[in-house]
Amino acid sequence: MFPTPIQKAPPWVRMAYPLLLPIALIVWLLPLIGVAVTSVRPVADLAAGNYFGLPSGFAGVENYTAVFRDSPIGLYILNSFKVTVPTVIGAVALSCLSGFALAVYRFRGGTVLFFLFVAGNFIPFQILMVPVRDLTLSMGLYDTVTGLVLFHVAFQTGFCTLFMRNFIVGLPFALIEAARVEGVSEWRIFRFVVLPLMRPAIAALSVLIFTFVWNDYFWATVLVQGQQAMPVTAGLYSLNGQWVAAWHLVSAGSLVAALPPVAMFFLMQRHFIAGLTLGATKG
Amino acid sequence: MAEICLRGVRKVFGGVSVIKGVDLTIADGAFCVFVGPSGCGKSTLLRLIAGLEDINDGSLSIGGADMTRVDPSDRGVAMVFQSYALYPHMTVRDNIGFGLKMTGHPASLIEERTRNAARMLRLDPLLDRKPAQLSGGQRQRVAIGRAIVREPEVFLFDEPLSNLDAALRVQMRTELLALHQDLKATMIYVTHDQVEAMTMADTIVVLSAGCVEQIGAPLDLYHRPRNLFVAGFIGSPTMNILPVTAASADDGRVVVTLPGGVALTLRAPDVPRASFDTGMRLGIRPEHLSATGMGDATLTGRVRLTEHLGSETLIVVTLPDGAEATVKADGLAQARPGDTLAIGVNAAACHLFDRDGLAILNGDLRS
Numbered sequence: 001m002f003p004t005p006i007q008k009a010p011p012w013v014r015m016a017y018p019l020l021l022p023i024a025l026i027v028w029l030l031p032l033i034g035v036a037v038t039s040v041r042p043v044a045d046l047a048a049g050n051y052f053g054l055p056s057g058f059a060g061v062e063n064y065t066a067v068f069r070d071s072p073i074g075l076y077i078l079n080s081f082k083v084t085v086p087t088v089i090g091a092v093a094l095s096c097l098s099g100f101a102l103a104v105y106r107f108r109g110g111t112v113l114f115f116l117f118v119a120g121n122f123i124p125f126q127i128l129m130v131p132v133r134d135l136t137l138s139m140g141l142y143d144t145v146t147g148l149v150l151f152h153v154a155f156q157t158g159f160c161t162l163f164m165r166n167f168i169v170g171l172p173f174a175l176i177e178a179a180r181v182e183g184v185s186e187w188r189i190f191r192f193v194v195l196p197l198m199r200p201a202i203a204a205l206s207v208l209i210f211t212f213v214w215n216d217y218f219w220a221t222v223l224v225q226g227q228q229a230m231p232v233t234a235g236l237y238s239l240n241g242q243w244v245a246a247w248h249l250v251s252a253g254s255l256v257a258a259l260p261p262v263a264m265f266f267l268m269q270r271h272f273i274a275g276l277t278l279g280a281t282k283g
Numbered sequence: 284m285a286e287i288c289l290r291g292v293r294k295v296f297g298g299v300s301v302i303k304g305v306d307l308t309i310a311d312g313a314f315c316v317f318v319g320p321s322g323c324g325k326s327t328l329l330r331l332i333a334g335l336e337d338i339n340d341g342s343l344s345i346g347g348a349d350m351t352r353v354d355p356s357d358r359g360v361a362m363v364f365q366s367y368a369l370y371p372h373m374t375v376r377d378n379i380g381f382g383l384k385m386t387g388h389p390a391s392l393i394e395e396r397t398r399n400a401a402r403m404l405r406l407d408p409l410l411d412r413k414p415a416q417l418s419g420g421q422r423q424r425v426a427i428g429r430a431i432v433r434e435p436e437v438f439l440f441d442e443p444l445s446n447l448d449a450a451l452r453v454q455m456r457t458e459l460l461a462l463h464q465d466l467k468a469t470m471i472y473v474t475h476d477q478v479e480a481m482t483m484a485d486t487i488v489v490l491s492a493g494c495v496e497q498i499g500a501p502l503d504l505y506h507r508p509r510n511l512f513v514a515g516f517i518g519s520p521t522m523n524i525l526p527v528t529a530a531s532a533d534d535g536r537v538v539v540t541l542p543g544g545v546a547l548t549l550r551a552p553d554v555p556r557a558s559f560d561t562g563m564r565l566g567i568r569p570e571h572l573s574a575t576g577m578g579d580a581t582l583t584g585r586v587r588l589t590e591h592l593g594s595e596t597l598i599v600v601t602l603p604d605g606a607e608a609t610v611k612a613d614g615l616a617q618a619r620p621g622d623t624l625a626i627g628v629n630a631a632a633c634h635l636f637d638r639d640g641l642a643i644l645n646g647d648l649r650s
Contacts, residue, residue, distance in 0.1 A: 101326075103444040172368060174364045175368050176367035177335050177362075177430075178364060178370075179381075180335070180355045180356060181333055181355045181356070181360065181361065181362045182361070182381065182429070183356035183385070183386045184381070184382060184386070185356075185385070191383070197371065197372060223585070
């Protein structure tokens with residue numbers, strides 16, 4: 001069995017384990033701890049160059065209040081939701097359909113189409129910066145939430161389709177055939193047989209895409225200029241003053257901005273069910 | 284009425300011919316079993332009838348209507364899969380009623396038919412369970428229930444019992460037969476198990492390498508195999524096949540020289556004299572050889588191994604020319620490996636096959 005359970009390891013490993021594990025954990029979490037500590041640091045600490053030492057006092061309340069008072073972070077977070085939620089729904093819904101088609105039907109060019117979806121993932125998105133900006137400009141979608149959503153949906157659907165297609169291929173095909181012989185229409189097979197079994201895949205993909213899109217900074221700065229469409233990742237930058245970097249505020253804002261993906265994960269957690277198709281077929 | 288008619292049906296998978304022109308008529312209300320070794324195309328043939336694979340050439344009609352290019356949903360057939368293929372996220376009740384619900388039947392009708400099917404298959408206490416909470420036999424019954432409620436004219440079974448243990452298989456076999464008598468629908472049943480084929484079918488179709496070898500009632504196949512393949516496939520333990528030389532004798536008889544030079548005279552009144560030749564094969568079933576040496580001719584060989592099954596003993600004997608023969612003897616037979624055994628041959632039960640493996644003489648004990 002791999003990895004060996006810690007109870008069966010040699011004694012010195014068992015001794016070292018409870019000591020080393022917390023250390024490893026702290027090292028791993030150090031950046032996050034740094035941000036968290038900075039977010040409660042009084043502004044004077046930063047002015048005095050106390051970036052990594054113990055905070056001279058607790059200024060959490062002031063800092064977090066300042067984030068909401070001095071910047072339109074509420075609007076930014078709302079924008080982020082306006083971009084992320086439709087993107088997740090759009091990309092996952094489209095990829096459920098395209099994944100089903102690619103997994104279940106054999107048609108001319110099907111394999112080529114699938115490889116196109118896969119190949120799309122290998123395009124470094126930075127090279128798309130100028131053409132995509134020009135495209136959104138000419139479509140009148142520059143500096144709008146819609147423009148961001150459309151681009152994200154288009155760009156994420158490739159990976160989602162790959163993911164969904166592979167998941168559906170793993171489902172017992174006899175289920176689809178059984179439904180066909182029973183006279184169930186193809187759409188209803190998708191809706192009532194395949195879709196319920198895709199729940200774990202939909203949940204996993206939703207969390208993944210939510211996090212991807214929520215954390216996107218690149219396109220938020222390329223396709224948006226004004227406050228009215230600015231997502232929180234790019235918007236946080238405005239917390240820095242024109243002359244002074246207000247790291248304590250940026251840190252506090254970052255933590256606030258990081259909460260929704262975490263919440264999303266816990267919301268979706270109960271759908272990550274292994275063995276949903278248990279009992280469908282023998283063995 | 285649901286007579287099934289296949290005419291010159293062919294199926295090619297990626298350049299490989301899997302079904303090589305099958306002509307077959309299955310009478311309305313028949314229980315027809317497709318049997319053959321793995322890869323002979325029996326499941327493919329069933330899937331062609333179900334519409335799950337496209338027929339490349341030839342035609343298929345069900346109940347007189349051409350179904351060659353019709354979608355599976357419109358063929359009026361129900362299929363039970365080897366893997367059961369139950370919808371894992373639905374309860375037993377929903378599994379059984381799903382097809383009816385999706386095709387727009389009223390809830391009251393679905394409820395009534397589900398209840399009837401559940402009673403028939405003794406699934407009543409399980410209706411609210413999910414497939415994962417059922418045993419193999421129960422899942423199998425749900426799969427059958429799902430087929431029954433649609434009241435189809437044709438049932439297709441794809442090795443439905445192969446995942447069950449031996450005792451359950453015997454029980455389900457009788458239940459399926461009872462079901463066939465109740466419903467009087469046409470049933471096609473695919474299996475590689477010739478015991479299932481012999482016990483359940485009223486017509487057996489023996490398939491090999493995509494071709495029909497023989498079609499007939501179980502005992503006809505047993506007593507009058509048309510060729511070496513059917514002779515070897517039907518019956519357990521398998522028929523003994525011995526290389527022989529045959530020469531025609533007077534008044535419709537033929538003299539066959541057995542391994543070891545023993546001559547055996549067979550009655551072959553209807554066989555033309557010219558068919559007899561060297562290099563022929565004689566087939567005789569283990570139960571038609573006697574370990575006591577009594578018979579129309581006697582072979583002598585050395586016992587290689589014995590299998591004591593209680594009710595009977597199978598004795599494998601090495602003959603003088605190195606060929607082997609199996610003798611089915613009484614359960615109390617005393618033969619031991621190394622013994623010399625005299626084997627009596629019953630001439631009336633001998634089959635004779637020509638160089639091409641086709642039967643020219645069938646020793647049908649019934650006639």
